Amino acid sequence: MSTVSRLVEPLGPLATAGRDVVVDFSGIDFFGTAGLTALADLQRRATAAGGSMRLSQLPAPVWRLLAITGMADRFDIVADGLDAPTPLRVSAAAAPTMPHPRKH
Numbered sequence: 533m534s535t536v537s538r539l540v541e542p543l544g545p546l547a548t549a550g551r552d553v554v555v556d557f558s559g560i561d562f563f564g565t566a567g568l569t570a571l572a573d574l575q576r577r578a579t580a581a582g583g584s585m586r587l588s589q590l591p592a593p594v595w596r597l598l599a600i601t602g603m604a605d606r607f608d609i610v611a612d613g614l615d616a617p618t619p620l621r622v623s624a625a626a627a628p629t630m631p632h633p634r635k636h
Contacts, residue, residue: 536570543585547574550581554610558589563597575607586610 546553555571557563575585586608590598598604 536566539567540570540574543574544577547578547583547585548581550578550583552584552586553578554586554588556589557587557591557594560591561593563594565597565601568597568601568603572603572606584608 543553543555571585571587578585587594588610590609595604598607
């Protein structure tokens with residue numbers, strides 16, 4: 533099972549159910565473009581179903597990816613995520629991260 537599918541499987545049903553979901557990124561040290569693409573799709577699904585998706589506790593690598601790709605403005609980013617109406621908090625760290633490729 534890929535890392536992206538480990539992110540999508542628990543969040544997909546919540547997004548399509550129109551839930552207000554807060555994705556907690558604490559503990560994440562790597563998040564690539566495949567994860568970002570999946571997250572954007574989940575956000576579209578949540579919004580279409582009347583819900584929302586907020587990102588919280590973003591570490592520097594995730595901020596950097598959002599900035600480089602120009603997607604920082606696309607997501608609702610909150611400090612702790614507790615301001616969402618009846619938020620459902622989901623940890624992005626539940627999906628194992630893939631090891632960084634080593635440079636030789």
